[in-house]
Amino acid sequence: xxxxxxxxxxxxxxxxxxxxxxxxxxxxxxxxxxxxxxxxxxxxxxxxxxxxxxxxxxxxxxxxxxxxxxxxxxxxxxxxxxxxxxxxxxxxxxxxxxxxxxxxxxxxxxxxxxxxxxxxxxxxxxxxxxxxxxxxxxxxxxxxxxxxxxxxxxxxxxxxxxxxxxxxxxxxxxxxxxxxxxxxxxxxxxxxxxxxxxxxxxxxxxxxxxxxxxxxxxxxxxxxxxxxxxxxxxxxxxxxxxxxxxxxxxxxxxxxxxxxxxxxxxxxxxxxx
Numbered sequence: 001x002x003x004x005x006x007x008x009x010x011x012x013x014x015x016x017x018x019x020x021x022x023x024x025x026x027x028x029x030x031x032x033x034x035x036x037x038x039x040x041x042x043x044x045x046x047x048x049x050x051x052x053x054x055x056x057x058x059x060x061x062x063x064x065x066x067x068x069x070x071x072x073x074x075x076x077x078x079x080x081x082x083x084x085x086x087x088x089x090x091x092x093x094x095x096x097x098x099x100x101x102x103x104x105x106x107x108x109x110x111x112x113x114x115x116x117x118x119x120x121x122x123x124x125x126x127x128x129x130x131x132x133x134x135x136x137x138x139x140x141x142x143x144x145x146x147x148x149x150x151x152x153x154x155x156x157x158x159x160x161x162x163x164x165x166x167x168x169x170x171x172x173x174x175x176x177x178x179x180x181x182x183x184x185x186x187x188x189x190x191x192x193x194x195x196x197x198x199x200x201x202x203x204x205x206x207x208x209x210x211x212x213x214x215x216x217x218x219x220x221x222x223x224x225x226x227x228x229x230x231x232x233x234x235x236x237x238x239x240x241x242x243x244x245x246x247x248x249x250x251x252x253x254x255x256x257x258x259x260x261x262x263x264x265x266x267x268x269x270x271x272x273x
Contacts, residue, residue, distance in 0.1 A: 010121045017235035018119045019077055021177065024232055026080035028183035030060040039261055040114055041066055043150045043268070051109040053147075056098050056133055057116030061085030064092060070110075075101065098129040101136060106273070108136045111149040115264070118153040118237045121172075123247070126237065130269075131251035139273030143254055146270050151248070156238040158263045165238060174233040181228040239265050 022029065036044075044066045047053070051070040055063050058074030059081050075096035076082050085093040096102055098116060111133050120126045130151065137147030159166035165173070245255045248269045258267040 010125055013121050014119065014235065017121075017174070017233060021232045021234050022078040023080050025177050025179050025183070026078055026084060028179050029177070030081065030084045031183075033059055034062055036063060036066055037114070037152070037261070039259075039266060040112060040150060040152070043110075043112065044070070047110055053108050053110035053112070054101075054103065054133075054136060056101065056111060056113040058082075058085065058093055061088060061090035061093050063112060063114070064090050073103075099125065099132055101132050103136045105135050106137065106139055109138060109147050111136055111147070112151075113149065114152045115154065117151060117247075118239060119235060121235060121237065127247050127250045130247055130253065134248075134251055134253045134269065134271040137271055140254075140270050141272075143272070144256055144270065146272075148256060148268055148270050149253075150266065150268050151244065152264050152266045153239045153244055154236055155260065155263050155265045156240045157260070158238075161263050163263070167240070169238070171238045171240065173236050173238060175236055177232045177234055179230045179232060184230050241265070 040063060044063065047067060047070050049069040053070060053072050055061075055072055055074040058064060058076050059078075061074050061084075064072045064074050064085070072092060074082075074085065074090070074093035075098075076085075076093065077095065077097055079095050082093050082095050085091075098113065098120075113129075113133055117126050117129055120129055133149050133151070137149060140146030156165055156169065156171055157167065158164065241260075244265045244267050245258055248255050248267055253269045253271045256268045256270060258265070260266075
């Protein structure tokens with residue numbers, strides 16, 4: 001199924017519908033992101049001791065402390081989310097764009113990028129971001145012996161979720177984030193603590209990540225305005241089955257393992273050289 005092209009330059013489009021949104025919702029978003037997803041946690045815990053790696057799109061830094069026997073450097077496009085990571089005493093995080101990572105090439109044992117790549121608004125930019133991540137890894141002489149990256153993206157095939165997307169729906173959608181009154185205008189100020197909101201692949205808190213979506217031509221209609229919430233629209237490209245693997249190959253990499261977990265496609269990949 002063909003996807004639609006954003007009506008403006010992708011950099012400007014992503015600035016408005018991704019970067020600025022996460023700046024506004026950082027504290028609320030962080031309060032719903034504290035529990036590691038099972039496959040990501042397993043990937044990190046199975047790494048050899050003293051491995052050195054990256055979390056590209058680290059958010060509040062929740063994955064940087066999963067395995068104390070490895071060293072991780074996190075980066076995120078949102079300065080407010082990085083500030084929250086620092087407030088949580090996670091200092092190995094800084095601001096950077098996945099398309100322009102400031103790391104030396106071919107040096108890292110592993111990388112993760114969880115729910116990030118789907119925010120790029122064209123195939124070329126999504127492939128370029130994967131290439132940027134793969135470029136930081138130790139190259140393999142034979143498949144499987146070099147650095148590895150774990151990449152997660154939202155799936156189009158979500159017919160059993162509250163979102164209800166599936167084959168035949170638009171792959172380019174807006175997903176509203178309903179910001180509770182307590183977080184309006186707070187930026188990063190309220191994000192250091194953990195909030196016991198259920199969180200994991202495919203879950204949506206009552207406020208926050210909502211299920212309403214439309215095609216790229218126009219944002220989804222926000223709920224009626226009231227005194228307790230503000231709604232922001234985030235752009236997502238929903239990956240169809242096999243698309244993530246194709247993008248990895250298009251970025252010059254190879255797929256070691258891939259699968260589906262609760263409304264997300266994931267792939268573990270490397271690069272030969």
